[in-house]
Amino acid sequence: MSTRQNLEKRKRIMKRSIKLGHCICDPKKPCPCDLFKEKDICLCAGERMESPTGEVKLTHLIEKAGCASKIDQAFLKSVLKGLPVIDDPRVLVGVPAGDDAGIFDIGDGKALVQTVDVFTPSVDDPYTFGQVAAANSVSDIYAMGGVPLTALSVLGFPVRKAPDEAMTDILRGGIDKMKEAGVAIIGGHSINDSEIKAGFAVTGIMDIKQVTANANAQPGDVLILTKPLGTGITAFASQIGRAYPESTEATAKSMTALNKEASALMVKFGAHACTDVTGFSLMGHLAEMSLSSGVDAEVVWDDIPVFPHLLQYVADGILPGAIERNKESCGGRVVAGDGIGPEMLDMCFDAQTSGGLLIAIDAPDADKFLQALHEAGVLAATVIGKVTAKGEGKVHVITTGKRQLPKPRETRPKKTVEAKPQPIATALDSQTTPCCVGAGDGPVAPEQGAATGPASGESEGAQEMQQRFMDFMGRVNRPGGLDAYTKQAMSIALSVHAKCAPCLKVHVQKAREKGFTEEEIDEAAWMGIAFGGAPVMMFYKTNKPQ
Incomplete structure (x- = not known):
C-alpha cells in the first residue's frame, strides 16, 4: 500500500530521472516507464510488485533447460584460446586440459580440486531443481576422484516474476543435497536475473597420486557409464x-543422485580416466577424453542405458537445439557405423544435466568394478564400449541391431479455441457495482449481493460492448502525463459531480490505499462540488464512504 512518504520519494526519484531523460534503474528505458504507466509502480523508488503465488513450472519460465543452456564447446574453445596460459607449477590440471575441475597442489601430496557449475532448471519443481544443481556441481569433484568439502551457492532469480517461495525451495534443495554429500555451504551470491539459474562453486581435496583425469585412457580399456542417457531430450519433451x-x-531421480559411490569405487579400482557426462553430451565428453588421451574409442549404441520412453522421443523428432550445437562442436570426430541412422546418433549428442560418470578402466578389472557398482546401488552402470587403439580422438558408434527406434507417434496439433472475453465485474446496474470496477489499477470487490456476471438475458453483443468500455476505462486511468495520484483525485471529483455513489465508494477506497489523507479526499470532492452546486454538495455529504 502506498503512503504519502512513498509518494514523495517517488516524485523525487522520478523528477531526477525525467531531468536526465533516462530511468535511473534502467538507462535503456524512459521515465515514466511502461511499468509505471500500466501498474502505477516505480521500482526506482523502492516500490515492488506483488510476488506471484501458487504452483510454478520452472521449465516453462526458461528458454533452454539444464546444461543445454551452456555455451557450446566449439565457441568456448575459440574464445579461451586467446587468453594467456596460467604458468604456475602448482596448477596440476588447469584450463588447457579441458577437464571437469582444476587441481592445485597444496603440498604434502595433497591437492585442492575446484569447480563451478551454473545452469537453468531441467525440472519443474523448485526443490528438486536445487538438488539437481547441487548434485551436478559436486559431480565434477567426483569425476576427478576428489572428496568435496565446501561450496558457495550461485543463484539468478527473476524477483517478483516468480514466486518468492520458489527461490527458497531451490536453496533448500541445494542445501539438503550438499548435506547428503558431506559438503558445507559457507556462502553464496545472488543476482536479479531474467531467467532462473542455480549452481555451486565447490572445493574438494584429494591425494595427488589418485587424480583420475580425462587424459589417461588406455587402449583396451573398457568404457562404463553409470547413469542413463536422455535428460536433455526428456526436459525438452516436458517443455513442449x-x-x-x-x-x-x-530423470529427476537420476539427476538428484550423487556420483559419490561411483567415484569412490573408481579410485579404489584404479580407473585410468574419467569424466562426468553433462552439457557437452556423451559424444562430446568421450571425444574430449579420447583426444586428450591420444586414443580412439568405440561405443555400442544398443548398450547405452537410456531413460524410459527416450527412444520414442527420438523417433518422434523431439530433439532440442543443444544437440545441433554439440554436433557442430565435435561431430567431425564421431563416426557413425553401418545401421546408425541420424536420429540414433543425435541421441548420443544430447546435453545431459547431472549425468553419470564415464569411466575408462582396465579390462581385467571391469567385471568386478561393475559388480561393485551394482552392489553399491549404482544399478544403471553399464559397459557401453571400449578404447580401441592409439589414435586422434575419433569415436566410432556401432550397432548390433538388437535395439531399434520405435515408430513415430501420430501427433495432431491441438485445436485452438478462441477464448471469449470474460465479463469484468457486473451487469449494467450502476446502483450495485460501478462501471469503473476493474479499470485502472485493479478491480475492487463488489458489494455483497452485487451481480458478478452478465445480467439475465444480456446478449453477447452487450457483453462485448461492456468489455470494450472497460478496456477504455483502463487506458484512461493509466498513469501517463498525469501520475496515478493526480488521476485518483480527479476520479473522486468526477464521481461526486456525476453523483455516482458506487463510483465514489470505489475511488475513495482506492485513494485511501494510495495514501490519501481525508483532507485530500475532501479537497478533491470539493472540486466536483464547485461545478455542481448545492445538490452535489448534499450528495457528497450523504454518500461519502466512512
Whole structure:
C-alpha cells in the first residue's frame, strides 16, 4: 500500500530521472516507464510488485533447460584460446586440459580440486531443481576422484516474476543435497536475473597420486557409464507438453543422485580416466577424453542405458537445439557405423544435466568394478564400449541391431479455441457495482449481493460492448502525463459531480490505499462540488464512504 512518504520519494526519484531523460534503474528505458504507466509502480523508488503465488513450472519460465543452456564447446574453445596460459607449477590440471575441475597442489601430496557449475532448471519443481544443481556441481569433484568439502551457492532469480517461495525451495534443495554429500555451504551470491539459474562453486581435496583425469585412457580399456542417457531430450519433451510422467520422474531421480559411490569405487579400482557426462553430451565428453588421451574409442549404441520412453522421443523428432550445437562442436570426430541412422546418433549428442560418470578402466578389472557398482546401488552402470587403439580422438558408434527406434507417434496439433472475453465485474446496474470496477489499477470487490456476471438475458453483443468500455476505462486511468495520484483525485471529483455513489465508494477506497489523507479526499470532492452546486454538495455529504 502506498503512503504519502512513498509518494514523495517517488516524485523525487522520478523528477531526477525525467531531468536526465533516462530511468535511473534502467538507462535503456524512459521515465515514466511502461511499468509505471500500466501498474502505477516505480521500482526506482523502492516500490515492488506483488510476488506471484501458487504452483510454478520452472521449465516453462526458461528458454533452454539444464546444461543445454551452456555455451557450446566449439565457441568456448575459440574464445579461451586467446587468453594467456596460467604458468604456475602448482596448477596440476588447469584450463588447457579441458577437464571437469582444476587441481592445485597444496603440498604434502595433497591437492585442492575446484569447480563451478551454473545452469537453468531441467525440472519443474523448485526443490528438486536445487538438488539437481547441487548434485551436478559436486559431480565434477567426483569425476576427478576428489572428496568435496565446501561450496558457495550461485543463484539468478527473476524477483517478483516468480514466486518468492520458489527461490527458497531451490536453496533448500541445494542445501539438503550438499548435506547428503558431506559438503558445507559457507556462502553464496545472488543476482536479479531474467531467467532462473542455480549452481555451486565447490572445493574438494584429494591425494595427488589418485587424480583420475580425462587424459589417461588406455587402449583396451573398457568404457562404463553409470547413469542413463536422455535428460536433455526428456526436459525438452516436458517443455513442449510431450513427456510421459514416468520419464520425467526417472530423470529427476537420476539427476538428484550423487556420483559419490561411483567415484569412490573408481579410485579404489584404479580407473585410468574419467569424466562426468553433462552439457557437452556423451559424444562430446568421450571425444574430449579420447583426444586428450591420444586414443580412439568405440561405443555400442544398443548398450547405452537410456531413460524410459527416450527412444520414442527420438523417433518422434523431439530433439532440442543443444544437440545441433554439440554436433557442430565435435561431430567431425564421431563416426557413425553401418545401421546408425541420424536420429540414433543425435541421441548420443544430447546435453545431459547431472549425468553419470564415464569411466575408462582396465579390462581385467571391469567385471568386478561393475559388480561393485551394482552392489553399491549404482544399478544403471553399464559397459557401453571400449578404447580401441592409439589414435586422434575419433569415436566410432556401432550397432548390433538388437535395439531399434520405435515408430513415430501420430501427433495432431491441438485445436485452438478462441477464448471469449470474460465479463469484468457486473451487469449494467450502476446502483450495485460501478462501471469503473476493474479499470485502472485493479478491480475492487463488489458489494455483497452485487451481480458478478452478465445480467439475465444480456446478449453477447452487450457483453462485448461492456468489455470494450472497460478496456477504455483502463487506458484512461493509466498513469501517463498525469501520475496515478493526480488521476485518483480527479476520479473522486468526477464521481461526486456525476453523483455516482458506487463510483465514489470505489475511488475513495482506492485513494485511501494510495495514501490519501481525508483532507485530500475532501479537497478533491470539493472540486466536483464547485461545478455542481448545492445538490452535489448534499450528495457528497450523504454518500461519502466512512
